[in-house]
Amino acid sequence: MPFSPFLRRSVLGLALSFPLLTAAQSVAPAAPAETVTPADAALRQWYLLDPTADRVMGVSVNRAYQELLAGKPTTPVVVAVIDAGIDTTHADLKRILWRNTREIVGNGLDDDQDGYVDDVRGWNYLGGADGRNINLETLEETRLLAQLQPKYLGKSRAALPAAQRPEYDLYLKVKKSYDAKVKENTDRLKQYGQAYADNAQVADILKQTLQVERLDTAVLHNPPTRDPKLRDLTGQLYAMLKPTGFASLEDILAEMKNGLKETQDQLDYGLNLKFNPRPIVGDDPDNASQRNYGNPDVAGPDPLHGTHVAGIIGADRTNAAGILGIAANVRIMAVRAVPDGDERDKDVANAIRFAADHGASIINMSFGKYYSPQRPAVEDAIRYADSKGVLLIHSAGNENNDLDKTLQYPAPVFSNGQRIPNLITVGASSRDNDAGLAAEFSNFGKTQVDVFAPGNQIYSTLPGGRYGNLSGTSMAAPVVTGIAATLKSYFPQLTAADLKRIILASAQPLHTKVRQPGGTKLVDFADLSSTGGIVNLYRAVQLAQQATPAVK
Known part of the structure; x- marks a missing residue:
């Protein structure tokens, strides 16, 4: 896959990175899409620059x-x-x-x-x-487990012919990996789902308190309040938001929501032993030639x-x-x-x-x-x-x-x-x-x-x-x-x-x-x-x- 698990983990990790919940830090993988001027791009394309x-x-x-x-x-x-x-x-x-x-x-x-x-x-x-x-699509572990489990579920290695033991060993390895991914995604969905809900609620309260429609970097950097506690909070949010490339807290919340959906999709499709979209293509997936x-x-x-x-x-x-x-x-x-x-x-x-x-x-x-x-x-x-x-x-x-x-x-x-x-x-x-x-x-x-x-x-x-x-x-x-x-x-x-x-x-x-x-x-x-x-x-x-x- 194009490594979406990392994107999913990192986006959801932002839910825990704000001082409203914990001090945990995470990389932000995807800034909101936008139009851009050449001058802006030159600053953001740091990878084109020279180390010295x-x-x-x-x-x-x-x-x-x-x-x-x-x-x-x-x-x-x-x-x-x-x-x-x-x-x-x-x-x-x-x-x-x-x-x-x-x-x-x-x-x-x-x-x-x-x-x-x-x-x-x-x-x-x-x-x-x-x-x-x-x-x-499914993960490769899912496809392999769906293929091997009917043959080896409940069987012991010692009872199998020697010719089948390598495949049985593969079955055990795949099942261990598959079970770990099911647990990882289930736990993540529960943990980050609550974190998203808490952050979304706090963001709504903060917008009402400040009487603003959007918690963007401009508002967070210079909030319309003199309350020292609110200014301290918005200052912390600004400091954490600025390096991520996101323009607002709402943009991060939208990405968190997308990450939660991707995690749910992983459980519903990627790790679903009964899911098979391949008939859409109409080929024989086992025929590599x-x-x-x-x-x-x-x-x-x-x-x-x-x-x-x-x-x-x-x-x-x-x-x-x-x-x-x-x-x-x-x-x-x-x-x-x-x-x-x-x-x-x-x-x-x-x-x-x-x-x-x-x-x-x-x-x-x-x-x-x-x-x-x-x-x-x-x-x-x-x-x-x-x-x-x-x-x-x-x-x-x-x-x-x-x-x-x-x-x-x-x-x-x-x-x-x-x-x-x-x-x-x-x-x-x-x-x-x-x-x-x-x-x-x-x-x-x-x-x-x-x-x-x-x-x-x-x-x-x-x-x-x-x-x-x-x-x-x-x-x-x-x-x-x-x-x-x-x-x-x-x-x-x-x-x-x-x-x-x-x-x-x-x-x-x-x-x-x-x-x-x-x-x-x-x-x-x-x-x-x-x-x-x-x-x-x-x-x-x-x-x-x-x-x-x-x-x-």
Whole structure:
């Protein structure tokens, strides 16, 4: 899934972060959508800034364009975004979207004879031929448990034939994980439901007392009262609201309400053993070799996540509006394969193949899960992409797990233990070079995570022509994808192997003592990934210039 559990936990965590209830702090993942001026965007896109000049841990995009790339020629680079969908009407995205020139829009024919009808902007593997789409899906644990429980419930390992014991062991592992998630979501719904109700009630009382319609930052910073207790309370609220990117307490309450709904959806759908939306697609989900299914709706029911990812990579840098994408000459191909729930291996494999067959040089994969029943199909697709010279960028995940101990899929290694040569796995970093540099939610791993990139409070495009902050390794991966696309655009002779080598080599190790994600233990930031560093476009361009002297 596109890591919505982190978003859900963090948004609901805001319910406990205000002094009305407790002093607990939490990251705010999603600021309210809004229109924005270029000046505003420049301040909010901290990840484009330079660590030395600007004193924030950005990736030196602005500096690279100003000092190294100005006036240099570029070639267009196709980047596939395998995600939940992209808003193709967004003003900051529509010019940079990929277009299948061999396909005629809306004629109902497979003009280019690739097996897909009207695949003009990409393809949707979560849709049916009748135009319907999957939004909510089950988790992989749910699907596996529904399959295995009828065979093994109530049985003991000793009583089973030796050939069935590995599958029985998988059943026990899956059931333990499933039961834990049911409990986690049930407890969260109860805890945060009450916190939301309490905060909403206090907000209503405070508005009545202050005689205001909205508790925005302006009111909280300078409340219309001289009561010292009220001013102290509004001051505390302002201090906690300001860094989150939300404009008002009402906006936070709305996000909390959405988070509660998502938690309820997780229980009702993601963890529902009887729920199966796949008949909408009309394929055989167990047949991993099946290719031609789906529909051309690349936006889908909820394109928020994919729209945000696409903007980070390549939002229009020429329209003097909105934000600046990292890559200047990019074409974003939308491939929808990630529902609200766990993506299916079959869809991921087909999405990778579609992108590779239609000219993508780089694929962004901001999703992941901890079980992969059709892993061979995904690995075959990754090998196929490698044969086509395609680089894959994958987010490490948001459960603050050590991936050296627990693999997350698609894994950075093949099932035979060999390192995947055309894959980069990315953890998430934060704005400041202090103990919080490693984002508290990010997965990590000295061998399994390659590099870190900004992923905390990342400002980008949202559906409906709007903008806002999201946090997650889902945001860190497209930062790396944008860097890879920039290198490929200015230095087109670079291969996938070259891009990976340069990106990793240009991430200089940082030895800041940071909190290990998910805890308070201080560790060396350099020990959280194989490179020990954060990606940097400026240094990557310098290395690319050395590798391709004729293009200096």
